[in-house]
Structures are given as C-alpha cells and as structure tokens.
Amino acid sequence: MAESIELTVTGMKCGGCESNVKTKLGAIDGVHAVTASSKEKKVGVDYDAAKTDLAAIKAAIAEAGFTVE
Incomplete structure (x- = not known):
C-alpha cells in the first residue's frame, strides 16, 4: 500500500x-x-507500507545526522 508523509x-x-x-x-x-x-x-517520502515503515524512515534520517521533529 502506497503511503506519503512529510516530516x-x-x-x-x-x-x-x-x-x-x-x-x-x-x-x-x-x-x-x-x-x-x-x-x-x-x-517528503513516498513509500510502500508493506515493505517499510515510519520508524525505519526516521531511523535513516537520524543515521544521516538529522533530527525528525
């Protein structure tokens, strides 16, 4: 299922x-x-919710050295 989020x-x-x-x-x-x-x-991220989730997206941003508010 396709999802779109903006963080x-x-x-x-x-x-x-x-x-x-x-x-x-x-x-x-x-x-x-x-x-x-x-x-x-x-x-902004468009992703397949069957393959990944918000936690993985936030973790990758943190790994890049930035903070999700």
Whole structure:
C-alpha cells in the first residue's frame, strides 16, 4: 500500500545535506521517492507500507545526522 508523509527535519543546512538524506532514504527497500528542503526543513517520502515503515524512515534520517521533529 502506497503511503506519503512529510516530516519536519532539523539540521539540514545545504544541498549536500538534502542529498545525504535522499541517499539514505532512497536505499530503503520500498521507498519510491524522496524530496528534501533545507530551507523549509521538510522531507517528503513516498513509500510502500508493506515493505517499510515510519520508524525505519526516521531511523535513516537520524543515521544521516538529522533530527525528525
């Protein structure tokens, strides 16, 4: 089942940070698309809820060095 979420993420300051988040999330099985905006402090994720969940997405963002609010 396809899901879409938008999370507030702090700590991103530049395009490199956005790229890092996109790479980490893109490596998760079931994630179809990722958008990240350091200016708006937002990360959007389209994913298959049968393959991954919000906890895995939040963990990958934390692993990238950023905080989900």
